[in-house]
Structure formats: structure tokens, C-alpha cells
Amino acid sequence: MPTVEEVKTHDNEEDCWIIIHGKAYNVTDFLDEHPGGKDIILKYAGRDATKAFDVVHPRDMVDHLAEENHLGDVEGDMEAVAPDDADEEDEQTEEEIKRQELISLKPDLSKILNLFDFELVARQIMTNNGWAYYSSGADDEITLRENHLAYQQIFFRPRILINVSNVDLSTTMLGCPSKLPFYVTATALGKLGHADGEKILTRACGTSGIIQMIPTLASFSFDEIADEAIDGQNQWFQLYVNSDRKVTERIVRHAEERGIKGLFITVDAPALGRREKDMRSKFSSDQDSNVQKINEKESKQIDRNQGAARAISSFIDTSLNWEDIKWFQSITKMPIILKGVQRWEDAVRAAEIGCSGIVISNHGGRQLEFAPAPVEVLAEIEKFLIFVDGGIRRATDIMKALSLGCNGVGIGRPFLYAMSTYGQEGVEKAFDILRDELEMNMRLIGATKIDDLNESFVNIKGTGKRTIPNDYLFNSVYEPLGSSNFKPKL
Ligand SMILES: Cc1cc2nc3c(=O)[nH]c(=O)nc-3n(C[C@H](O)[C@H](O)[C@H](O)COP(=O)(O)O)c2cc1C
Structure with missing residues (x-):
């Protein structure tokens, strides 16, 4: 049974564990296959990703991970990171403030x-x-x-x-x-x-x-x-x-x-069609992320489309x-x-x-x-x-x-x-x-x-x-x- 302290040490691209609903998973091999890209997972490396996971995925989605990557119940407590807290720079951008304003101004359903x-x-x-x-x-x-x-x-x-x-x-x-x-x-x-x-x-x-x-x-x-x-x-x-x-x-x-x-x-x-609006929006939401900055330093290229295509054809x-x-x-x-x-x-x-x-x-x-x-x-x-x-x-x-x-x-x-x-x-x-x-x-x-x-x-x-x-x-x-x-x- 992994402890919270142990999970915290697996916090990088080469060795990435996350907690979802009280259980730990080794997602290192899955990073490149994640249809939403690896960056989003890396924000939660060594942390409790339950809240972010639940925003998009059904609870049983983790069942698709290979059995050897299911590490079991986690001993100890760790608070789940709210999606907005994972990367503070994502919070309250001008765009988001405008979006919230528009939500309050949207036409009546009638x-x-x-x-x-x-x-x-x-x-x-x-x-x-x-x-x-x-x-x-x-x-x-x-x-x-x-x-x-x-x-x-x-x-x-x-x-x-x-x-x-x-x-x-x-x-x-x-x-x-x-x-x-x-x-x-x-x-x-x-x-x-x-x-x-x-x-x-x-x-x-x-x-x-x-x-x-x-x-x-x-x-x-x-x-x-x-x-x-x-x-x-x-x-x-x-x-x-x-x-x-x-x-x-x-x-x-x-x-x-x-x-x-x-x-x-x-x-x-x-095979997955190339949907460029979707690809571009993912690129732009990456722009501020810490992972992107690290990758740029290392002159690595992020190619999400490849990841998504691979993911869909592997399944x-x-x-x-x-x-x-x-x-x-x-x-x-x-x-x-x-x-x-x-x-x-x-x-x-x-x-x-x-x-x-x-x-x-x-x-x-x-x-x-x-x-x-x-x-x-x-x-x-x-x-x-x-x-x-x-x-x-x-x-x-x-x-x-x-x-x-x-x-x-x-x-x-x-x-x-x-x-x-x-x-x-x-x-x-x-x-x-x-x-x-x-x-x-x-x-x-x-x-x-x-x-x-x-x-x-x-x-x-x-x-x-x-x-x-x-x-x-x-x-x-x-x-x-x-x-x-x-x-x-x-
Ligand atoms: C956002 C989105 C997701 C879709 N996901 C699937 C899917 O998972 N499986 C599938 O067979 N078709 C999927 N489709 C295709 C739809 O079942 C359907 O063929 C298509 O939406 C019909 O075109 P329309 O959106 O112009 O009405 C998806 C379509 C959209 C727009």
C-alpha cells in the first residue's frame, strides 16, 4: 500500500504517480497516450488529481490502465488539488473574466x-x-x-x-x-x-x-x-x-x-481525424503552463496530435x-x-x-x-x-x-x-x-x-x-x- 509521502516523490515526467479517489496510479507510460496531452497530467504529478479528473472523466475510466499500474489504496491523507490551483497562471485570465461576464449576460432562454x-x-x-x-x-x-x-x-x-x-x-x-x-x-x-x-x-x-x-x-x-x-x-x-x-x-x-x-x-x-481548432486550442492553453516552459528549455517539441492519434488507435x-x-x-x-x-x-x-x-x-x-x-x-x-x-x-x-x-x-x-x-x-x-x-x-x-x-x-x-x-x-x-x-x- 503506497503512502502519501511515497506518492509525492513520483512527481515528474520520468516517474509519475497520481492519486484518484484514494487510489494511486503509475501513469508514466500513459503520459504520451493521454488524449488531452501529458501536460495536464503532469500538473498533478505526485499529487491528488481527483478533482481535475472528475471534471472530464467517468470514475471507471482508470480501469483502462494496465493492471500493473494500479498501485492500490493510499495510506494517509492528501487534499485533492482543485483544477484552478494546479496552475495559478490559469486563473482569472482576462479571457476568463470576460467569459464569466458573458455568462451573466446571456439571452433568456425564451x-x-x-x-x-x-x-x-x-x-x-x-x-x-x-x-x-x-x-x-x-x-x-x-x-x-x-x-x-x-x-x-x-x-x-x-x-x-x-x-x-x-x-x-x-x-x-x-x-x-x-x-x-x-x-x-x-x-x-x-x-x-x-x-x-x-x-x-x-x-x-x-x-x-x-x-x-x-x-x-x-x-x-x-x-x-x-x-x-x-x-x-x-x-x-x-x-x-x-x-x-x-x-x-x-x-x-x-x-x-x-x-x-x-x-x-x-x-x-x-484513426482520429485531424481537428485543427481542437489542436490549436490545446496548444494555446499550454502556453502558460510550467511544463511548457521546462520543455522549451530542453528544446523538446510538444505534439499533442500525435499523442491523441496514438491514444485513440491504441484503444x-x-x-x-x-x-x-x-x-x-x-x-x-x-x-x-x-x-x-x-x-x-x-x-x-x-x-x-x-x-x-x-x-x-x-x-x-x-x-x-x-x-x-x-x-x-x-x-x-x-x-x-x-x-x-x-x-x-x-x-x-x-x-x-x-x-x-x-x-x-x-x-x-x-x-x-x-x-x-x-x-x-x-x-x-x-x-x-x-x-x-x-x-x-x-x-x-x-x-x-x-x-x-x-x-x-x-x-x-x-x-x-x-x-x-x-x-x-x-x-x-x-x-x-x-x-x-x-x-x-x-
Ligand atoms: C463533440 C462530438 C463528439 C463526438 N463523439 C463521438 C463518439 O464518441 N462516437 C461516435 O460514434 N460519434 C461521435 N460523434 C459524432 C456524432 O455521433 C454524430 O455523428 C455527429 O455529431 C452528427 O453531426 P452533427 O453534430 O452535425 O449533428 C461526435 C460528434 C461531436 C460533435
Whole structure:
């Protein structure tokens, strides 16, 4: 059993121990693999990192460390270092003071009229790191923007003189009833936006009858999120396949035992996309840290991207292939859906090998740059259980996707922004906004229920053209990519 005094002596990059929830861990070998970079861990070397750890990670995240690095319960007391105290220079920067002021001045929720409004507020009041992580896309963010803009190449063919007094927006997805034809898709690291992270999304989905897809890389443990659901609330699970199949099998079986209604295996992330806004924000938050200064002295280069890419590929199985899907079918009775299909040939193959469905998705433009806009791929595929996500911001986007044959749509960032700015109430408001928009637009195109929607309602002749229209609201919240900064004068 290590003592507090012993832990204190392992306080550097070559030999780094930390305490989390009363237990000591040797994280020396993990430093280079930490997706958030090693600097943040080194701030807590030889110290109790519990408070900082809890801000972002689920409690059971430490279980992923190799067994020999679990050093056991710590003897003696040490106070956990508050994240702000770890590096006093991080405290109350001008930027932070301005952010706090903006938080107190943010618009009342009643003034939020559409999903872009949440994004605009989020951009002002989220921490730099949180905003950069949520908003970023791969490379030049062409795919990120196309995901949304492709919807604007589709126009409606409305019907008239239909009795639209009653509009029913409810539907069933994978056998789960849903009050509205969309679900909250899986997005990692909810605590970057709100201390209650994914739990906020669970609560809002519970009160509003919406399905939530729980991410593998949530900020809370799977059980903490599942426990937050109310009786009868339906949840799905997004799986990143671990190269250690025993770990994967345990996770899948546990999800099934907990009543998860669908297993969404992410197939578009055998490597991590380069998200430069995210990378830049990490570089700039490093600028004041003591570790950076030491490293500069030693002329060492910090390359976080390398660390992150290595980390994700060391955990996600890059060998995952079609043969493995059979294995999943042998260990679970949950319907299996492939999340991240990007061409019709793969949709056909998924159907042939007995998958229950697919999500046409490019990970919200965060993975392969120049992946096609999901709504265009949707137009290529017929007769399969299809979900689609990416760039959906308006009810009209949802209706276009449904008209083209999908069974429901996933929405990611807008709910993260609603959560980060107004908490549970914000997410519920985002659902309400979409409900109101859907109800009105269904009436205007002459449809009274989700099943009414079909290809006859859309004109897709304009799709596939790449002239980006002037979408004022979208452009006003879109944050252009930055460039390298010069060093400040000494
Ligand atoms: C911040 C963030 C984190 C994400 N994390 C994951 C993840 O852990 N696993 C996954 O399969 N997809 C992840 N995605 C992709 C989403 O599931 C979804 O495909 C995407 O957000 C849809 O695009 P939208 O944000 O434009 O709605 C993430 C997306 C964002 C924005």
C-alpha cells in the first residue's frame, strides 16, 4: 500500500504517480497516450488529481490502465488539488473574466428561437477547450459545412388541400417509440460543456420521450448514465470496438443486461481525424503552463496530435472488419447497427450479413475530410433500416431526410450547445423548437404523420452541386479555422 509521502516523490515526467479517489496510479507510460496531452497530467504529478479528473472523466475510466499500474489504496491523507490551483497562471485570465461576464449576460432562454441561437451563445460562453472540441471538424472543415449545406440543395414539393388539423409527429425507431423523429446521437466528453454532461441529455430525453445514444467515451460511466434514465426510457449504445475483445465483450453484454435497445458500432474511426481548432486550442492553453516552459528549455517539441492519434488507435481496434460483425452477432441479441456508412455498397453488405440497420454518417465531419454529405448518400440507398446524422439543424432538414427514406435522424452538436448554455431546460427547449418547426412544416407540405413522408415530397435535382449558398444564420455562427500565431514579444 503506497503512502502519501511515497506518492509525492513520483512527481515528474520520468516517474509519475497520481492519486484518484484514494487510489494511486503509475501513469508514466500513459503520459504520451493521454488524449488531452501529458501536460495536464503532469500538473498533478505526485499529487491528488481527483478533482481535475472528475471534471472530464467517468470514475471507471482508470480501469483502462494496465493492471500493473494500479498501485492500490493510499495510506494517509492528501487534499485533492482543485483544477484552478494546479496552475495559478490559469486563473482569472482576462479571457476568463470576460467569459464569466458573458455568462451573466446571456439571452433568456425564451429569446432562443432556433438551434443556431444556442450555438451562438455557446461560442461566447463555453471554455475555449470545450468549444474547440465540440465545434471542430477534420482538416479544412469542408465536409463539416457540406453536411449542413447539402440540405439546402433539396426543395419541397408540397401537397395542398389536405386536412392537416391533427399532425402526429411520433414514430418508432428500432422498435422504440419516440415522440419525435430524431434521437440524441452519441457525442463524447459531455463534461466539457456542463458539469452534469451526458446526464443532462438523459434527463431531457426522459422528460421529452426522445431516445439517447450513450457514447463509449462519455464523461460519466455507462452505469451512471443508464441509472439516470426513468422507467421505460429507451437508450441505445454507441460502441468503439476495443482491440481487447474481452473488454468489448464485457461492455456489450453489460449494455444488453441493462436493457439497451440497440448496439451502434462506430465504423468510421479507425484513426482520429485531424481537428485543427481542437489542436490549436490545446496548444494555446499550454502556453502558460510550467511544463511548457521546462520543455522549451530542453528544446523538446510538444505534439499533442500525435499523442491523441496514438491514444485513440491504441484503444480502438484498427483491424475491425466485416468478419468481426459475425462475432458481435454471436455475443448479443441487441440489434446491431453500423454507424458511419458512407456509400451504398456498404449499406447493401450490411443488410446481407444481417445487420439491423445503418447510420449514414461521417461523424459530423470530424473524420474523413471530403466524405460525402450524408443526405446525398441517403438518396442512393433504398429499403433498409436507415438513420442519418450530420448537419441537421432545422425541422425541414429532418423532413427531407425522412422523405428520402430514412427512419429517423441523429442530431449531435446542437444538443451539446443547448446543454452547455442552458442545461436540461436548454435541451428540452431545443426539442420543443424542433417540434414546433416540424408541426408547422408538416402542415405546410400537406403531411399529417411521419409515415406520410416519401420521395414525392422532395425535389433532389439540385443535389451534388458544390456552390455553397449564402446561408446567413449558418455562416454567422460558423467559426472560421484559425492560423498559427506568432510568439509574443519578450
Ligand atoms: C463533440 C462530438 C463528439 C463526438 N463523439 C463521438 C463518439 O464518441 N462516437 C461516435 O460514434 N460519434 C461521435 N460523434 C459524432 C456524432 O455521433 C454524430 O455523428 C455527429 O455529431 C452528427 O453531426 P452533427 O453534430 O452535425 O449533428 C461526435 C460528434 C461531436 C460533435
